[in-house]
Amino acid sequence: MHTFNIIIDNMEVPYEGEKNLLELIRKANIDLPTFCYHSEISVYGACRMCMVEVNGKNTVPACSTPVSEGMVVKTNTKQLRNLRKMIVELMLASHNQSCTTCAKSNDCQLQAIAKQLGVDKVRFKQKVDFEPVDYTSDAIVRDPSKCILCGDCVRVCKEIQSVGVLDFANRGADSKIVACFNKGMGEIECVNCGQCVKACPVGALTIKSQVERVWDALHDESKTVICQIAPAIRVAMGEAFGFQPGTTTTGQIVSALKIMGFDKVFDTSFGADFTVIEEGNEFIDRYQNGTRLPQFTSCCPAWVKFAEQYYPDLLTNLSSCKSPQQMFGSLSKQILTKELGIAREDLVVVSIMPCTAKKFEAKRKEFSKNNNPDVDFVLTTQEAALMVKESGINFSQLRPGSFDMPFGFKTGAGVIFGTSGGVSEAVLRYAAAKLTNDTEAEFTQFRGDKGVKIGEVKVGDITLKMAVVSGLANARELIDKVRAGQVHFDLIEVMACPGGCVNGGGQPVSANRNSIQERSKGLYDNDKMLQLHCSNENPYLQKMYAQDLDPHNIHEWLHTSYINRKRIQHEEVPLSEDSQDKPLKINICFGTSCYVRGAQKLYNQLMAYLKEQDLMEQTAISASFCMEKCERGPVLKVNGTVLEHCTIEKAIEAINQVTVSL
């Protein structure tokens, strides 16, 4: 690589392959403000905050300008200062400035940059579009009036997660970001990962809070409220109280939760130890039988929904294990209620998770019994920190408390679940213990923050091909290769958030660019500090397997099933009024392919026939969009009977069969 020095604000700065001028300026310790630049997604160049002057004449955006030899860069001329201030003023003029009540207050970049640049007035006309706030999602709240159109959420969703449910609509001053089909976030293919919330510099995308619901439960004397905290919480929550990223504050968290009124505080890592055993057994079984490989992990709910939407054919390859959160929830509602002698309805299980998708997971139908969910409420790290603050607890000065037993005991394997590669490492430890009786074996090769980690591991005399991916776009790319037969693996760990749960959508917003690595390191340190490192060594777990679990309830309590979500369910559009209780039910596919193959003409003929036969009163007609029989269109359903390559003659015949019996 060709290296040289360039001048930035009178400093000589060596160029060492930085991908753009902005990176080099930041290396020179000048923090140019930006709204739309994130090193891990594509350069967008829209906020125009990072404009700099090059060689005394050109004013260019540093983010999209390559570094070249001989550059003399100024970041702070009068013109540039005025430009930046005015851009912030322009943003504020169309921003809903209800800052004091905004969930993002204090973490808001617009607020911070306005202060940093000394913007003390807005000279422009305040014009905000107060579109309704979208509360349809269990995980994410979207408030368009706060949006500054930086496009970060759009690119994160598209590029990091390959989901792409958000995009721009309209033009010019009417531009806005919409979820697909202008629907609510809860009605679309959003996997609830919350990476958009993390990327949003303002309060346009925030976490759906359950804080008030949890307070209500805590204040309800008739309820026993217990809490589980996920592995990744202990190394991140401290950041909300001034600790460095990665600092373990487990003891303070436990104490704070006890002060706030939780009856018991447990550890999700205990649930994770169960996951390791169940998933490990499942894997060994599949490996030995050579079936349903590769096995995919199933502890990440965003990944599970992603698979349900885009890879329904691979759902049988997903581990049937519930996630640690849900194993914990299920076991506590089954076993703990008995121990405490209380009814299921009187035990409230609250989890504190780094994750927004866990809110969605807890509400899945599979995870509740008689309308009572295994996990009642899910708080993110951010929400839990807010509750501590609201309680006035001086977090940093708390005497560390300890988890309650038995659900508070875990091995190191359960703790490293919180980072990408951790699940694989934990399962490998268990596999080694089970297959070779070696509880000391170390498998560190899947550590690190790379998005795709591939390798072969020897356990005893077998060699396992493994892949660890984080970020759903990485997952998609890898799975497509697996499906195409280009690569083969035995076990694939997938985490939706890049780096795993430590980087979850519910974690504290950090200004520290190394926070993810620091949090991961913190988890591995926790693992080291613990007595036991292999899940099967957990004595409480052993006891529970011996006393409470049998093959039947293991299946019911610890395993689950998945739904094919490839098609939007229940999206039939009624074409006739009062469609209920009509004896003749006709459903016609108006998907593109059927349309091209003459669905519209068929529909017209059908309507003419029904009118002619005076059957309109008895018929409910609806349209659907794609029954996935495209090559056999047009497709018509008459009272459930599917007619392919349907003609009006075929349709009449089917209708007559129904009407004969009327």
Add this chain to the structure above:
Amino acid sequence: MNNVDLNTIANNYTERANTFKRSVVVCAGTGCIANGSMNIYHQFIRLSEEKGYKITVALKKEEGGDTLLKHSGCQGFCQMGPLVTINPEGIFYTHVKVDDVEEIIEKTLKNGEIIDRLLFENQEKGKIAHQKDIPFYAKQQRTTLKLCGMMDAEDIEEYIAHDGYKMAQKAVTQMNSEQICDEITRSGLRGRGGGGFPTGFKWSLARKQESEKKFIICNGDEGDPGAFMDRCLMEGNPHSVLEGMLIAGMAIGADEGYIYVRTEYPLAVKRLRKAVADANRLGFLGEHIFGSEKSFQINVFEGAGAFVCGEETALIASIEGKRGMPMPKPPFPAQKGLYGKPTIINNVETLSSVPVILNMGTAQYASLGTKKSSGTKTFALTGHVANTGLIEVPFGTTLRQIIGEIGGGVINDDGTNVGTDFKAVQIGGPSGGCLTKEHMDMPLDYDNLLEVGAMVGSGGLVVMNHQTCMVQIARFFMQFTQNESCGKCTVCREGTKQLLYLMDDIIEGRATLETLDLIEELAQTVKIGSLCGLGKTAPNPVLSTLEHFRDEYLEHIVNKRCPTGQCTALRSYEIDQSLCKKCSLCMRKCPVGAISGSRETGYVIDKNKCIKCGACMEACKFNAIKIA
């Protein structure tokens, strides 16, 4: 496909054309079609059958007959349409109606008799029979537009008869890419789409890129208000566009081209598609073109209806099926363009000029125009001018010549012709600026215009008379760019919106002197800070009107008065007592009771109550109500 002999096609066409005594050319540009020219065309066909007068339809390739009937692309003088030209005399009929056709056949076609009623007339010369004598045409130098309006746009053979595809054949079979680039560089051709980047140099940049695949894109997303040059070329001479693209393709080593046409130009789309099909049929496009080993194919792509798609990177995104939003440059399209491949994007007029230049010789073309802006430029001449239409003049022509001679003078709101006494000329559309009388004798070229804060742009020339409010004009363009901004970058999206609010403040009487400062500061921010050319040039109309008409702005702001009376909110109505007949009609019409008085005392308007609706003025039969 074997090499087609262009000469044979040309000779056959000419020989056949020479067998006719006369030819009738009905203008079928969009303007004339809108005025019913196709009905006239069909009336000729119908009557020839009924009256037993043999008219041969050119496109049908029939033999025999006395007169050849053609429909052409835009003949330029849209205002006088529908236009019918009769050759070889060059008799030029204007405002022709279907009912006139019979008379034209009986008198002109049969006997060569001229129908006075249908001739163009001006004060100076009276009735003028021949196109070449009409000042609108006489003062132009139609070079790129030469065939447009004379030839049948849908007849590839006629294009070939006018030396069409000769240069493409030469470029494919006898020249290497470097030679083509050099030729175009020597001609001094600069991009006609706005920026004026030297075309030959641009091509050689892409030529040097190593890539298996390269693209040529013809930018036909013409969207400036009042501009229609590219539309006329695509409709009137589509083959010249294809030929230009083909030559450009050979120059950079591309084998595929896209024509990105506004979807609002259906006629252009139709004619381009036919032209591509015909050129494919004759082996000028496709594989083994002109019998060589080379191939070149052209796709006609309809735009998605956004002004911003005229911007190179947004246009590329649009072809790729993405939202038409500009991307930061670098990388430039010449390095990484359509589907990541080196891509040259040229404007329609630029490409259409290429075969013309090669045909006439680069040296001769370079001798036209000025030193740094060679050749000719088409302009869409509109606004308060006697003759509006599509014109072509050499660079260096002055406004005095364009407005006074070609345009036939400025027309005031009351209909009087005041010669060259214009107030301003907006040039270059929403990205351009305005020129005033002090620029009357400035030779118009790229560099002179840039120097005075305007630009050639795509070539819209809007002439404004003294009754025009310049603040309103600036606001109009601001409204346009605000609507057409893609919404991507903050300064353009929010900046144009706020500039519009601030302009409204002036027009509606809320502005203070601070408003003016803020406008200037914001305009600079938008200019410096925007991502693409649309934003960078969006404040130009405001900045240039502010420069040349600052007093008019101040009058609005300080005295809350619009000197032209165009700004309704600033109007102040008065009753001229000397004209008032005391009929009291105004008092009765006033919706807010702002007029009071009696037959004895006369009537007065209470300015505090008046809502400036103008109902009184409309009602008064004696023109006694005036705007102060």
